[in-house]
Amino acid sequence: NYMKDDKVSQETKNLISSLPSDKDFMGYSLYNYKGCWYYPNTLQAVLDVQKHFRPRNTDIILASLPKGGTTWLKSLVFAVVHREKYRKTPQIHPLLSQNPHDLVPFLEIELYASHQTPDFTKLPSPTIFSTHIHLNALREAITKSSSSACKIVYVCRGIKDAFVSGWHYRNMLHRTKMDQATFEKMFDAYCRGTLLYGPYWEHVLSYWKGSLEDKKNVLFMRYEEIIEEPLVQVKRLAEFLNFPFTEEEEKSGSVEEILKLCSLRNLSNLEVNKKGTTRIGVDSNVFFRKGEVGDWKNHLTPHMAKTFDEIVECRLRGSGLSF
Numbered sequence: 001n002y003m004k005d006d007k008v009s010q011e012t013k014n015l016i017s018s019l020p021s022d023k024d025f026m027g028y029s030l031y032n033y034k035g036c037w038y039y040p041n042t043l044q045a046v047l048d049v050q051k052h053f054r055p056r057n058t059d060i061i062l063a064s065l066p067k068g069g070t071t072w073l074k075s076l077v078f079a080v081v082h083r084e085k086y087r088k089t090p091q092i093h094p095l096l097s098q099n100p101h102d103l104v105p106f107l108e109i110e111l112y113a114s115h116q117t118p119d120f121t122k123l124p125s126p127t128i129f130s131t132h133i134h135l136n137a138l139r140e141a142i143t144k145s146s147s148s149a150c151k152i153v154y155v156c157r158g159i160k161d162a163f164v165s166g167w168h169y170r171n172m173l174h175r176t177k178m179d180q181a182t183f184e185k186m187f188d189a190y191c192r193g194t195l196l197y198g199p200y201w202e203h204v205l206s207y208w209k210g211s212l213e214d215k216k217n218v219l220f221m222r223y224e225e226i227i228e229e230p231l232v233q234v235k236r237l238a239e240f241l242n243f244p245f246t247e248e249e250e251k252s253g254s255v256e257e258i259l260k261l262c263s264l265r266n267l268s269n270l271e272v273n274k275k276g277t278t279r280i281g282v283d284s285n286v287f288f289r290k291g292e293v294g295d296w297k298n299h300l301t302p303h304m305a306k307t308f309d310e311i312v313e314c315r316l317r318g319s320g321l322s323f
């Protein structure tokens with residue numbers, strides 16, 4: 001639905017008519033606003049977030065590109081931050097009965113979609129939000145807040161695996177499989193950067209630079225690093241959020257328990273994630289697939305892989321970030 005323009009105000013329609021436009025790989029129109037591509041309804045929601053969302057100091061915002069590790073980060077942060085509440089009653093942990101996307105709502109896809117005025121009082125404190133918005137666009141909301149010290153955690157994944165994950169996600173969403181022609185079109189779109197919330201490198205760089213400038217409030221994490229050294233990364237995450245694990249917790253295996261609870265195997269086998277639909281209207285099961293590093297090798301030609309590597313290397317050159 002967010003590809004459409006039925007939620008767009010006249011003011012935004014006027015703005016859209018002045019923006020550079022292009023087509024995505026499926027033929028839907030995308031518009032470039034301040035360096036980032038959006039569908040009309042998404043742009044409206046982003047503008048509404050900028051206008052109305054004022055995070056509090058205790059709020060936590062999880063940011064990512066689609067297929068960058070959003071679901072995993074949501075579950076890990078929820079489990080870390082709310083661990084004390086369920087220490088004695090792990091059997092009623094919300095992650096066992098709700099999809100991570102229903103526990104950590106998206107700002108622009110859920111809360112501020114359709115010109116709503118969201119009610120945050122029902123969300124447990126500290127409140128965890130998530131977004132796919134570029135850091136510069138998100139900052140327009142944060143800097144207008146009287147308390148602009150909320151924590152932002154970004155998770156990023158290499159473009160090749162993110163692309164392949166996106167391809168499978170599309171296929172699962174549409175049920176009828178898309179063909180090779182679409183695969184190639186989608187590949188071209190990723191290379192050119194013309195995809196929702198893209199270009200990839202601009203998005204990644206905005207959070208990378210943000211994390212260097214403001215280490216206290218912006219944490220840059222990588223999906224591959226969490227896979228490789230999960231204990232280290234979850235402890236780093238907890239410290240950043242001011243919820244560090246105590247020595248006793250570490251000794252008693254609290255970090256391992258959280259990792260087990262949030263593991264792809266555990267979450268994807270839960271009844272709630274096998275069936276049903278999330279509040280954003282997406283089937284719960286499509287957020288879980290393989291969760292491996294390097295699955296791109298099974299899908300990209302060597303030429304495609306080389307093209308991605310060259311583009312990303314060129315775009316990130318001089319930033320200190322590499323893949």
Ligand code: A3P
Pocket residue numbers: 064065066067068069070071072075161164165166168262263264265267287288289290291292295
């Ligand atoms: P694959 O398609 O490569 O398997 P997002 O959450 O941003 O939509 O990203 C989805 C990707 O994260 C998918 O990757 C999915 O399998 C993986 N994923 C989802 N939950 C996960 C978890 N708990 N642990 C590790 N990976 C997870």
